[in-house]
Amino acid sequence: MNTTSHKKPALSKSFLWALFSGSATLTAFLLPVFIFLTLTTPFVFAPPFDDWIMVVILIIMLAAALYHSVYRIIASNHDLKLGKKFFQWIVVLGGIIIILELGHFFINTY
Amino acid sequence: MPKNFSIKIKRYDPGTGKIWFETHKVPADPKLTILDAVRAINEGKQASVSHRSSCQMGICGSCGAIVNGKPVLMCSTFCKDLKTPITIEPLKNFPIVKDLVVDTDNAMDKMREALPYTTYATSKSKSASKQTPRQLNRIKETSQCIKCMLCYSACPIFGLDKEFIGPAAIATGWRYNKDTRDKITNKRMDSLTSKDGVWKCSFIGECSNVCPKSVDPAGAIQKMKVMGVLHSAKSIVKRKKK
Amino acid sequence: MKKIQNKPGEKWWNEKPSYRLYYIREYSGILIALWALYWIGFSIAILIARILIEYLPETNTAFGHILFLPLKYYFLFTAIGLAGAVIHTITWLQSMPNIFPFRLSKFQKGVAFGVLILVWIGLSAVIYLTIRSQL
Numbered sequence: 450m451n452t453t454s455h456k457k458p459a460l461s462k463s464f465l466w467a468l469f470s471g472s473a474t475l476t477a478f479l480l481p482v483f484i485f486l487t488l489t490t491p492f493v494f495a496p497p498f499d500d501w502i503m504v505v506i507l508i509i510m511l512a513a514a515l516y517h518s519v520y521r522i523i524a525s526n527h528d529l530k531l532g533k534k535f536f537q538w539i540v541v542l543g544g545i546i547i548i549l550e551l552g553h554f555f556i557n558t559y
Numbered sequence: 560m561p562k563n564f565s566i567k568i569k570r571y572d573p574g575t576g577k578i579w580f581e582t583h584k585v586p587a588d589p590k591l592t593i594l595d596a597v598r599a600i601n602e603g604k605q606a607s608v609s610h611r612s613s614c615q616m617g618i619c620g621s622c623g624a625i626v627n628g629k630p631v632l633m634c635s636t637f638c639k640d641l642k643t644p645i646t647i648e649p650l651k652n653f654p655i656v657k658d659l660v661v662d663t664d665n666a667m668d669k670m671r672e673a674l675p676y677t678t679y680a681t682s683k684s685k686s687a688s689k690q691t692p693r694q695l696n697r698i699k700e701t702s703q704c705i706k707c708m709l710c711y712s713a714c715p716i717f718g719l720d721k722e723f724i725g726p727a728a729i730a731t732g733w734r735y736n737k738d739t740r741d742k743i744t745n746k747r748m749d750s751l752t753s754k755d756g757v758w759k760c761s762f763i764g765e766c767s768n769v770c771p772k773s774v775d776p777a778g779a780i781q782k783m784k785v786m787g788v789l790h791s792a793k794s795i796v797k798r799k800k801k
Numbered sequence: 802m803k804k805i806q807n808k809p810g811e812k813w814w815n816e817k818p819s820y821r822l823y824y825i826r827e828y829s830g831i832l833i834a835l836w837a838l839y840w841i842g843f844s845i846a847i848l849i850a851r852i853l854i855e856y857l858p859e860t861n862t863a864f865g866h867i868l869f870l871p872l873k874y875y876f877l878f879t880a881i882g883l884a885g886a887v888i889h890t891i892t893w894l895q896s897m898p899n900i901f902p903f904r905l906s907k908f909q910k911g912v913a914f915g916v917l918i919l920v921w922i923g924l925s926a927v928i929y930l931t932i933r934s935q936l
Contacts, residue, residue: 456672456753463791466758466784476833477893480886482925484836486932488879507844515837518830518885524761525827527719535831550870573803628816654804662804700904715820718809762896763823781899 469520472513483510560587565644566596568608571655581606582644593647594622594633597659609658617771620707623650624659630709630769652711652718666711669725673732674747677740694739701734701779703772710766710776722755726766726776729757733779736786745790752787760784829888836882843871894918 483506563584571578583600585591591599594615600606613619615634622633625648627641638645653661710726717723732751736744751757760780767777814820850869898905898913905913 456750456756458749458752458787458791458794459754459756459758460791460795462754462758463752463788467788470784470788473889473893474897476886477890478921478924479928480833481883481890481921482928484879484883484886485925486929488876488883490933507840511837511840514833514886518834518837521827521830522834525824527716571805576803576805578805649807651807651809653807655807656804661807697904715809715813718813761823761827762899763819765817765819768819778899781896782902785900785902 465520469517472517475513476510476517480510480514560589560639561643563587564591564596564638566600566638567644567646568597568600568606568658569646569648570608570658571649573657580646581608585638587638589637589639591638592634593624593626593631593636593638593645596638596645597633597647609656609660611660618705620705623707623709623712624648625651625712630712632707632709632771635771650708650712652714653708663708663711665721666708666717666725666727667706669723669728670706670731672724672750673728673735674743674750675731675735677735677738678742688740690739697737698734701730701737701774701776704731704734704774704776705772707771709769709771713765713769715763715765716759716761720759723759724751724753724756726760726780727774729760729783730774730776730779733783736783748787748790751783752790757783757787825888826892829885829892832881832885833889836878836885839871839874839878839882843875846871890921891918894921 564587565582566585567580567582569578570581583604583606585596585599585603588595594610594612597608597610601608610622610624610633612622612634614621617632617635620632623630624633625631625646626633626636627646630650633647647659649655649659650661650663653663653666656662704727706727708727710730711717714723714726717725729751732747735741736747741747757780760777762777762781764777767775770776810816814824846869894917895914897917898910901913
């Protein structure tokens with residue numbers, strides 16, 4: 450038992466958590482309406498990439514959504530060894546989609 | 560209410576390394592607590608179930624155990640409120656010494672890392688340590704902690720990573736940080752915001768669910784994270800000034 | 802004296818409702834990450850397609866088929882993202898009253914959560930109606 454050693458604050462962890470907290474709050478309030486807009490407005494046919502404000506908003510929302518979700522997945526992994534399982538699932542699902550699409554393409558073309 | 564309560568106790572013999580479950584029947588009584596039942600089993604059946612207890616009224620925090628899967632104080636839990644057979648096991652996440660007795664030294668060391676004291680007594684002030692009712696109210700909730708270790712037993716992160724400082728230590732650190740007499744907040748924050756400190760908490764919240772004194776350690780940890788960010792920012796500014 | 806370790810079991814996450822709810826909350830992040838990755842792929846595909854149409858109008862139809870592949874799954878991934886985002890919003894706003902710098906009772910935390918939900922719905926409605934009116 451050591452009660453005299455002075456521990457140093459983990460500055461990087463506090464910065465990462467602050468970023469996580471900020472991005473999670475931003476996505477909590479704005480992401481659902483943002484996704485709903487992409488579903489119900491003509492964005493699907495003509496994504497507004499010519500409007501630089503929309504591009505900046507899209508980049509911010511994607512960055513915030515991706516950062517906070519990756520932080521959550523890593524922080525909640527604990528002992529579950531989920532990284533390997535996720536990787537396997539993604540490979541299997543990706544393989545199924547590729548096979549289906551290749552089949553669809555060849556049936557249509559030839 | 561049935562005529563008897565069926566009690567199933569997890570036993571461990573450190574001499575032989577054997578683990579087994581024993582079932583006993585105890586005459587039913589509406590006032591019978593789990594602690595009373597264990598004592599009745601020891602007295603009536605000479606079962607010699609090792610367990611800790613002291614005050615028998617939910618103040619000392621000695622008699623923590625897992626009863627029907629939930630960490631509780633045995634002296635404050637009534638048999639009549641539980642589904643039978645009542646299963647009693649030692650607290651999780653701590654090494655078992657014998658039967659219901661566990662080794663809580665690791666968690667106690669973590670409590671010390673939170674610097675759970677004020678430095679008022681060592682200061683040169685001769686006046687009485689006065690606090691307004693409002694100042695006392697700020698620390699009232701977290702002052703109720705009786706170090707029963709039920710929150711450590713409920714925290715899966717402490718169970719998987721013994722380096723994590725734990726809920727009670729952080730809640731105690733919050734209590735002393737909010738104490739108006741305290742002068743060592745910065746040193747305490749250095750300890751609580753280290754790599755094994757508040758950042759390892761994922762806010763599962765089970766610690767607050769099991770706390771018998773409604774300390775709400777989960778809430779205290781989240782507030783400490785915000786304090787930790789501000790403390791880290793101040794540390795960076797201080798370093799740059801030097 | 803030999804002490805035995807008493808670690809959480811392999812399936813500890815399934816032992817209590819609060820642990821299961823914790824993982825539902827955390828893994829809403831997976832749904833959001835899938836949506837974000839899809840949109841990154843979708844945006845890159847659209848940009849490449851525009852460049853090809855602009856500068857190489859004779860581009861092979863197979864290549865064009867591959868580039869417009871993300872469009873087929875647009876609604877699927879958007880629905881996945883929306884589900885994840887709503888779960889994240891509700892669980893995050895439920896946790897927010899815990900970081901307020903003042904002590905709240907359980908009832909007060911419930912009221913604060915209700916107020917935050919109303920703020921979220923109000924803000925979303927204002928943003929949605931403003932953007933729809935400008936389109």
